[in-house]
Amino acid sequence: MASLLTLALISELRGIVGERGLITAANQLQTYECDGLTAFRIPPLAVLLPESTKQVQGILRICDRERIPFVGRGAGTGLSGGALPSENSLVISLARMNRILNIDIPNQQITVQPGVINANVTAAVSPQGYFYAPDPSSQTVCSIGGNIAENAGGAHCLKYGFTVTHILELTVVLPNGDIATFGSKTLDTPGYDLSGVFVGSEGTLGIATEATLRIVRKPETIQVILAAFDTISSAAQSVSDVIASGLLPAAMEIMDRLSIEAAEISVHPNYPSCEALLLIELDGPEVEVNLQMTSVIEICKKNAAWETRLAVDEKARFLVWKGRKAAFAAAGRLSPNYIVQDGVIPRTSLPTVLQQLNAMAAKEGLRVTNVFHAGDGNLHPIVLYDRDNPGEEERAIDLSLRILEVCVQAGGSITGEHGVGREKQCSMSYMFADPDLETMQRVRRAFDPLNLANPEKIFPTPRLCGERSRGAYAPHPIETSGIAEVF
């Protein structure tokens, strides 16, 4: 495909990023054909690995002049195809822009380049007693730039908020090559909150080349409790009751029997054998956590939890979380194929929606295992199936579709934290009315009038979605490989 780039253009790009910043060899380009959503693959024309804001500017000026589409790429761990190249596009990998530029402890902020790995932000400020709160389970491999593009969440976003809550200031190279600053290192700025609209825009508004992040003081104490229930509804009811009581745990996660068994086979966390496991983490001053934990245990028991186990030391906590974090990878032990769904519902609908999902699965003769961020209503139902059984994949896709419909009907959303990307763009009009989508499109054109920045993502198009561009949804099965680290 590189033939569409003239030799003169290649030479011009090389002049910007240097010899080792440009990839055009077909075998090397393969790595960049897809992200974590491996079902879609498009080879890019070339991959650029800039090392500075100025180099990114140089590249985008050429893209603007030559009308070449470009796709920014972080660590490539995304699950919705957000970093999938467009036809005849350049991929701009931010992997080499991985420096921490400034640490300002008194003002509780850190300035980083977009290629810095999420976990390295916490590592940089941990000695001073701080951490970076957004914690996608891929945090040891995913990058801050990708987190910004997807407005990444994680188990602890219940208490601490998504990425957008932690972005103070962004340096952004706009699609025309201009360099702009959105937000501010102080708390409030005049004019429009363009930092807010940029975070979660999935690479369609430009490329962030510097980010000042808010860091948070480490809590004095962390405690995790495991509670075992006979029904998933009673675990879900406990989640609603905990929130209604005014408590705000750092995390509240639910796993069902299948997930528990899979985790057990996989990493032996020694979970109780039950229909539903509720995991609640509390953090804060020790006296407060002790008091709150008493209330949490009372609520669980009131909802018929028949066992509660408290993990107070770091070793015990690590084991609890190890099981939870391994649950998705472990699904591969239950079934040769599976679809991981990502939907959001109002927290109070958890018991009824989960009953509905289980009934739907039973009717189809399919197994669905549930592992999810219960505290913020973010479901990750996993539809298990075997591609070798005729018709089963189609039934699994159809079920997965109807799960999302149930989420939207309950007043929720088609995606919590994985983004729309290429995967769910045909379902956007299922959730949004025309004026909502048109306004977003106009905002997109305000940033990118030539439609060069990650085009054909997020929004439904007739070419991609056809007649399904209104009201339809088509999920795509995810390969087992490479899923482990990304939840």
Add this chain to the structure above:
Amino acid sequence: MASLLTLALISELRGIVGERGLITAANQLQTYECDGLTAFRIPPLAVLLPESTKQVQGILRICDRERIPFVGRGAGTGLSGGALPSENSLVISLARMNRILNIDIPNQQITVQPGVINANVTAAVSPQGYFYAPDPSSQTVCSIGGNIAENAGGAHCLKYGFTVTHILELTVVLPNGDIATFGSKTLDTPGYDLSGVFVGSEGTLGIATEATLRIVRKPETIQVILAAFDTISSAAQSVSDVIASGLLPAAMEIMDRLSIEAAEISVHPNYPSCEALLLIELDGPEVEVNLQMTSVIEICKKNAAWETRLAVDEKARFLVWKGRKAAFAAAGRLSPNYIVQDGVIPRTSLPTVLQQLNAMAAKEGLRVTNVFHAGDGNLHPIVLYDRDNPGEEERAIDLSLRILEVCVQAGGSITGEHGVGREKQCSMSYMFADPDLETMQRVRRAFDPLNLANPEKIFPTPRLCGERSRGAYAPHPIETSGIAEVF
């Protein structure tokens, strides 16, 4: 001015809002000529008082068709001229859209029309143990719609965040009359965060007609401490030290000697007589607050506080806050005229910036009194002067200008919570580079291509700012009257 509206148009508008929803009589229009920034006055063509989203839609469809500018108006308490009519514009007052539409305690949210008064939101959920956190001091009179337009703050935004943090979903009538929904009642939604960009857009992107707000559980305990210092720097240093220690108080306010004296004359809060008074409010579980208060007192003493007074019961707290909230009104007792400034600096710059401001004031022979949200670096220096002394007003304006310059140079902002409006638009380019402002303008046009929604606000224009449209700032003195309730 109503002569620019044809009789046919007036009749059409009356058909939408009814007889009592339309004001055209010149004497009645006077009320709507300005907001809290009374130095600017422009009579509107007419004032409309719609009672539903559909009526707002009908009005904006006519504005779109006839190219008539419109200015949304909440309670009119704004301080930056955001609700100042444009030439030949309609004013759309949301005062009659003042119904609470839904209260959902389990999901911790409330849905209101924009004309609902801020304090009434808390009143509606207080019996169930909740409150609405953003608390501009005008909260007994200002409206949620105005709060959304200005992204209103308040003393307690240090801990709880500005209005934008508390907006879940907005129903917005776009300038072309389409009705859109931004955000969602669940926690995360796909696509661009248009709710985030709308909040704080000062009425330039459309009119919000419904808002779903996040409500917060009332803390178990609230305690306020007053600490007396010999220098404003040591009070400011205490603020930095408290934050650096990892504590997050609900509020941290500083008053200087002049403000203390003015408050004392005005409402007799029985403050200690000192150079700088630091007021710190802690809230949360009782055991936690007790522990944290011990640390706060230690920090204050380490910074040479010579008296600390703890207010634990409601009566004592009320008196402390009464003095603080009266401080601005009380400035009228110190001087016949004054300019209230609104700037932001990084919290850690407080000691140096405050010393700088006092030195500047001394050099001009003017008095500046300081009352401010120290926790988030939001300064409200008040420049006192007497218009009857020849040249003094000019020197006061000049000083006020240089105070903002100092804020921006320290890495801060020209406004914290009062907005840009008409007052500070000529100084926007002092703070933002061209690509930043151009991107904002393009976003504005994405929502409002005909430039009808509150035109000639926020952004510098050659007509209004002339040669000052780059790098200049011209603050405007505020009349003493009507200031009392708005801080």
